[in-house]
Amino acid sequence: MQINEAQQQRIANMSFASVYPHYIAKVEKKGRSKAELDEVILWLTGYTADELQAHINSKTNFENFFGQARLHPNAHLITGVICGYRVEDIEHPLTQQVRYLDKLVDELAKGKKMEKILRQ
Incomplete structure (x- = not known):
């Protein structure tokens, strides 16, 4: 998936605390x-x-939120469609990580078992 620079910047600058x-x-x-x-x-x-x-308290933006994260080694197992795009096909790393989180939240809301959500 290709997204333009403006979209990438908008995602990067968005506060995690505002979405939480x-x-x-x-x-x-x-x-x-x-x-x-x-x-x-x-x-x-x-x-x-x-x-x-x-x-959350410091209103960290997504760029810093994921930049400081230690992404789980099984995060690459998160697949499927979110916002009309396949998460595994998203090329921009930050956008992909944000969409990983969106996908996990969707799975939780849809009632999936935690073992499946956490790719165990």
Whole structure:
């Protein structure tokens, strides 16, 4: 997937903290919990709960959020379509990582078992 520089910059500059409440609302609306959402985020990023909270408090943008993350070795197993694009075909690394997170949040909201979401 090719996206233009303006789209990449918009994603990079977006605050993780501004999107996080939308993730919470999405999963809670479908009967899942904030704790489950955090588990998914921690799995993908390698952050501790305290590190995640620090990023939320400091309103870290996605570029720094994923730039400081220790992406899970099985993240490449996240496949499928999100926002009309196959996540495995996204060429820009940051955009792909953000879409990995979007895909995991979707899977959580759709009621998938945690073992499948966490690619175990």
